[in-house]
Amino acid sequence: MRIDIRDYAHPDAVKLIAEVQQEYVIRYGGVDETPVDPAEFTPPSGLFLVGYLDDVPVASGGWRVHDEQTAEMKRLYVNPTARGRGLARAVLAELERTAVERGLRRLILETGTKQPEAIELYLTSGYAPIPPFGHYADSPNARHLGKILTP
Template sequence: MRIEIRDYTHPDVAKLIDEVQQEYVIRYGGFDETPVDPTEFAPPSGLFLVGYLDDVAVASGGWRAHDTATAEMKRLYVNPTARGRGLARAVLAELERTAHERGFRRLILETGSEQPEAIALYLSSGYQDITPFGFYADSPRARHLGKILTP
């Protein structure tokens, strides 16, 4: 897989975000309503990545500054046709690397109870439960995880 930095408004990003939002509809009955400002994912305080197989956008993920030491990950997603190949783990590793490179010491995220594959990926990658934050801080279906970033 080739991983490229893309603007949050890039057509491949829009396609993958539409796909992940449809996944949320299936799993939760509605879209993720977390406020997202596309400029938050622009360097140097943010970044958005797209993974390509044979020039087809199949994976995505980004991070945005949460505070001066912490970045928040959003929209880690792999198209169903490309799952089971370790692509999510590869994008996650690149998100961690780039956030650390930009000076962030911790990466946090929120996911949900209806995404057991994502929870398993995060836990196996060293993420641990943290104090709830953000739009879904009070949701019983939300899971909040974080990891200290190391080189």
């Protein structure tokens, strides 16, 4: 898989973001309502990645600065046609690498109980429960995870 940095408004990013939002509708009954400003995913404040197989956009993920040492991960997604190939893990690794390169020392995220495969990915990648934060801090379906990054 080729992974490219893309603007959050790039057509390939928009396509994958719409797909992940539809996944949330199927699993939770509605889209992710977390406030997102596309500019937050523009370097140096953030980054958005799109993964390609044979020039077809199939995976995405991004991070935005949360505080001086921390980035929040958003929109880690793999199209169903490309799942089971380790692409989410590859995008996650690149998000971690680029966050470290930016000088950040921790990644945090929100996911949900109806995404057990995502929870498993994060737990097996070294993420652990953290105090709730953000839009879904009080949601019983939300899981908040974080990881200390090492250069």
